[in-house]
Amino acid sequence: MLDFFRQRAGSWLVKIILGAIIIVFIFWGVGTFRTGQKNILAEVNGQPITFTEFQVLYNQRLNQLRSLFGPQLNDELLKKLQLPAQVFEDLVRRKLMFQVAKEMGITVTTKELQIAISQIPTFQTNGRFDPRKYQLVLRELRLTPKEFEDLIKSEFIEAKIKSLLLTPIVATSEETKEWYIFQNEKLKILWAKLPISTCEKEVKINEKEIKSYYEANKERYKTKLKIALTYYFLPFKSLEKEIKITDKDLKNYYEAHKKEYTLPEERKLRHIFIARKKGESEEDFLKRAQEIRAKIKAPKDFAKVAAKYSDDPHTKDKGGELGWVKANEISQNLREVIFTAKEGEIIGPLRTPSGYHIFLIEKIKPAKTKSFEEVKEEIRKKLIETKLKSYAWDRAEKIYDKIVLVGGLKPWAQKENKTLVTTPLFSPDSPPPDNHITNDVISAALKLSEGELGPIMEVPEGILIFKLTKKEPPRIPPLEKIKDKVVRDLKHEKAQELCAEKAKHILEEAKKGNYQKVFKKYGLTFKESEFFTREDTEILGVPPQVLREAKTLANPGQWLDTPVLTGDAIYLVKLLEIKPADMTKFEEEKKLLQDLLTRQKREEAFNDWYKNLREKAEIKLYHELPKI
Template sequence: MLNIMRKQAGSWIIKVLLFAIVVVFIFWGVGSFNSRRGTTVANVNGEIITHDEYREAHRQLRERYRRAYGDSLNDEMLKSLQLDEQALDQLVNRTLMLQEAKRLNIQVADQTIDDAIFKIPAFQTNGVFNEDRAKQLLAQNRMSTADFRNSFRQDLILNKLQAMIVGGIVATEAEAKEWYGWYNAEVDLTFMHFPAARYKDIAVSDEKMAEHFKSNENEYRTEPQVKVRYLFFDPAAYKDRVAVGQEQIDAYYYSHPDEFKTEKTVEARHVLLKLDEDADPQIVAEKKQKAMEIYKMAAEGKPFAELAKQYSEGPTRDQGGYLGEFKKETMVKPFADKAFGMQAGEISEPVRTRFGWHIIKVEKVNEAHTRSLEEAAKTIREKLINEKARELAMQKAEEVYDATLIEGVDLADIAQSHKVPLRTTDFFKPQGLKTNDIGNPKLFADTAFGLEKMTISDIQDFGNGFYLLQVVDRIEATVPPLESVKDRVKQDVIEMLRDERAKADAEAFLAELKKGKSMAEADKPDDVQLMQTGFFKRTGAIPKIGYDPAISQAAFELGPEKKLPDEVFKGPQGWYVIQFKERKPPAAEGFDKEKTGISKQLTEQKKQTALQQWLSDLKARGQIQINHDLIR
């Protein structure tokens, strides 16, 4: 289990995995669907999953991530989320788990369902269940009361089943302590960097260029191009069909209270006198004395911005120490506690954080505020209109998409019969179109280049609306003659030879170290200097080297018994030879502060692993057939 956590340490995606893997089916989850029509996407032990269900699950996932990440949901994230697989996997997992719950005769009483529904905050007014509001919200989400109740019953059954499977799993204190020690350990290296750029005298013959070109033809291929016609379903075109009443605005306001709360913020400047966390007490005292002198000058009326420009050692020095407006949680605790307890115009005495001593001046305090219904009504109306317009645009896109499923149909004919304007691009490369008319030109291009000629895509969401694409022409990539790319080939050969020489020198240097010479004694070029990283953790950037997982992993595998790695390491600017200098375990007292959070994280990870293993076993025993042709 610890090995799994180690592999995922430091990765942002672990939070997404926690969300996607754990099968807790909440109110707005996949749900159940009355409709059993449509083409079969999967057969799970004789139970059918239709294309309608798959498409709805996919839509809900896409909308959930879009709302969660907003504009930061880029192409790379969309690909890494693998929505196609997630949607199908959720449906298969849900079906399997409901079948298993039925076999185990797990049931939920009607009164339990009622009690749970009454406690849903979105259905409450002033903390009390409001039936009218519940019906409104269900109607807005195209769900009948009966469908919702059945879906919610299934959710509660699945929660009971999940509790049976993983309810007793907890991480031990020993596991938490092991994780803390592994994750927070630090290492210090000495290293030698052999930059490729230092090798200037590189001669390249025509024969070498021809040889390199022949061996690497694919690197010089021209880029493919495609020409696409497409249909665009613009939500803005449907806004005039949407009517939003006051009751809907009221319901949204009271069911989304956090959206209308503005946290307290502070606008401030500071003077920072830097200190290491473990600085010598004498140095700490000296810095504090200097900070007090600066504080006294500020308190006597000397312009704070001028003091910051003169004395601050922080990155905002040139801006007069100006930090801008910030929330409390964005600053380290001692700084935030002090700043948020001050009034506008007030100047603090020195405050110690892990960065050093700060003198803070609060420029402005913006108190927490909750917008009234009247203040928020216009924003809510626009939001509801936009959401409903997106739904209508999606419905139209689905209607047209269903018509494209007929074999041999052409997008131009579909556009004409459904009265949707047909648009056609010029030829473009994989980098995408240079246009503002498409919400995400790069994702548009990625989709187009994934289609066969004359194939019509599934519905695509490129941010500003929904699209159907058809590639009508394609220019394939070709290998050009050497003469047309000769300059590029020559430069590539020079870079390759520089890199080879840098690697050879690094390997020769490492070989001398392995014979017993120190880094200072071993032969090396005059302009290559011995350097030291200082202590760093395994998941962060390496001082003076940068973020390099391979070097970091190797560094933490070294120790007093084995100070040298087996090989040299390639970085973005050349090659590195590293040598272990010292390892530093984390402070023991830090574990007590982090124990609760670590234990919770490890427990969740153990539960995920157990649940995934249980689901894998369930799938292995089941009869599951997937129609891959219908998966996007």
């Protein structure tokens, strides 16, 4: 069994992510991939996937990515993600799951859907499902309730199928023990490094090879989209003096918002907490609490009794002092009792789930409303701040109108003697160090044509009016412009191949004889690692790729059959020693590990089951998937 785990080390080092289903939608996408033709993209075992289904899911996923990556979501990244293919596979999976569910007699009831949706926090108000909020949120997401409920239903269906198929699969105690041993035994490796740079000296290339390499790898040298913006910044602060607030405005606000300036009642408390002892009956527990209460003859005795008898480690040494508290800082079941008691009164013992409590109301500060004079300047600042943004937007809109009338940002700036800022060319995923160039500004700029004026935008500390000064699309530079880089890349690639062959030859020699002499013969540096477990993710001096591969080794003296290639070197790796796992914590961790291993086994079983289901399915794709 242990050998089985060692052979499959890589597959057991995956992350198992468990959690609630989270569905995020940002904006409804625009445009269609197909209009005016039959609305069927494909069939799964005779059941259609429509263009509408594809478009809806594609737009949802695209906007999720836009929300996640912002301006960094460019054409290159979208191509790598292969979004159309992902969306199509998701739709195929849904169809297959619904078909299997029908065969197995699995259904999702309306009640189940209602409960699931009602428990989503986004649709709740004060912890309770709010139908009005549900409708509003879906409206903002441009989803009908049926569309949203179908999405939830598809997740339910898959979960039920998994439950039915996978419940019998359980990790045994023996498997769990073997896994624990495998993960916690300690390894020590030797590794030798062959730098790629040593092989580059031996590489010879000619012009024909350079041209061929350039032609075969053109896309690698494609430049990123670059833009430059010219903008006028209108700071909020520069307009503060123009905002006029009268005493009447201040008084009107004060009268309308008096509650904001009312200080709630506060009470200074002392506290004795009495915890229930193991095996103590409820009757004896109450009796002991009452006996402690009886020891407090007067308020002056409270601190001494608290110091001696309280089970609260945080307040015991301070005589039970809690300090000043407000009503909303006290648990609801104690609040009314404490805040209706008189100054100097001792309350308790009061029973709560955690134990008994005794309180002393030391002092009371009544609720107080601050006077107008006390808060006058605070209100002035608040009103200025409130009016400032509106005033700034009005000013910016007037400026914008003038810019349009005079024919552009630059003519307006010259006429009004205003300063403009022009950024250098930059890639949207690497903006300049300018606080005014936010992700929202970049996103807006990417929708503009060169020379076009953008929308008015609020940025930190002010308003921005900008135009797209230059837009340099991605392009593949001619060979003569990037020849040095192409030559470096070609040399490095050839050197990697050369070093790989050399490393194999060195490895064969090292296996046969004294590896230390072999390494010295070829000028390789070699080191021994510290001991590590297969759960460790970082070891001093060992590259991550080397560490990952080394974890698959099972027997001392064993070499990795294939040298490990990193960016700048090739490594030969040998397992020197294994220390047995420390089993002292096994019983403590056994349940958690068994659950984890069970989930892993079930996930692998389900993936194999679905792969087989997908391979047997009859999938007919009638049209090419939309290209990005």
